[in-house]
Amino acid sequence: xxxxxxxxxxxxxxxxxxxxxxxxxxxxxxxxxxxxxxxxxxxxxxxxxxxxxxxxxxxxxxxxxxxxxxxxxxxxxxxxxxxxxxxxxxxxxxxxxxxxxxxxxxxxxxxxxxxxxxxxxxxxxxxxxxxxxxxxxxxxxxxxxxxxxxxxxxxxxxxxxxxxxxxxxxxxxxxxxxxxxxxxxxxxxxxxxxxxxxxxxxx
Ligand SMILES: O=C(O)CCC(=O)C(=O)O
Ligand SMILES: [Fe+2]
Numbered sequence: 001x002x003x004x005x006x007x008x009x010x011x012x013x014x015x016x017x018x019x020x021x022x023x024x025x026x027x028x029x030x031x032x033x034x035x036x037x038x039x040x041x042x043x044x045x046x047x048x049x050x051x052x053x054x055x056x057x058x059x060x061x062x063x064x065x066x067x068x069x070x071x072x073x074x075x076x077x078x079x080x081x082x083x084x085x086x087x088x089x090x091x092x093x094x095x096x097x098x099x100x101x102x103x104x105x106x107x108x109x110x111x112x113x114x115x116x117x118x119x120x121x122x123x124x125x126x127x128x129x130x131x132x133x134x135x136x137x138x139x140x141x142x143x144x145x146x147x148x149x150x151x152x153x154x155x156x157x158x159x160x161x162x163x164x165x166x167x168x169x170x171x172x173x174x175x176x177x178x179x180x181x182x183x184x185x186x187x188x189x190x191x192x193x194x195x196x197x198x199x200x201x202x203x
Pocket of ligand 2 (some may be wrong): 094095096156
């Protein structure tokens, strides 16, 4: 794949409605747990190795159709995160490398897949801008039910959303790691503000 590709009408519409509802109802879904590039966003993350895909699908059955379609056979570690932006939210330029917190030397993912689960009608702003070095490769206006894949080493950002309503995407950073790198990655864990506040209680 050169830079990026888009697959429109990736799923039956009923699945998108289901995903939307399940993510909104998920107790882990909370103000952003990512980093300071993510301004005013909500989400949670599931980190897993391919060996633990069955556990992910058991705990989050509604992710299964997405994972069945989007996961690349050559990848062995994944960082899956629903990401919601509302009016005023944005994501500043970054290269996805969320597994870096577990392995300092990690390379960017091979590919990142993004399903646009919900996009407000007539949304202004909210475009995904892809760059390689300083060159802009594309400015993608999210379309509901489009599954986008982009090369994991691209710098990207999401323009500020300027209109009301929620923009929900389901993002998966897909890594092809060496055995030594893989050993440093959790087999299955959930990252969430909510999980942290309940599991890491102060003494
Ligand atoms: O929702 C998008 O268009 C991309 C979001 C993103 O860059 C990320 O979650 O790392
Ligand atoms: Fe990203």
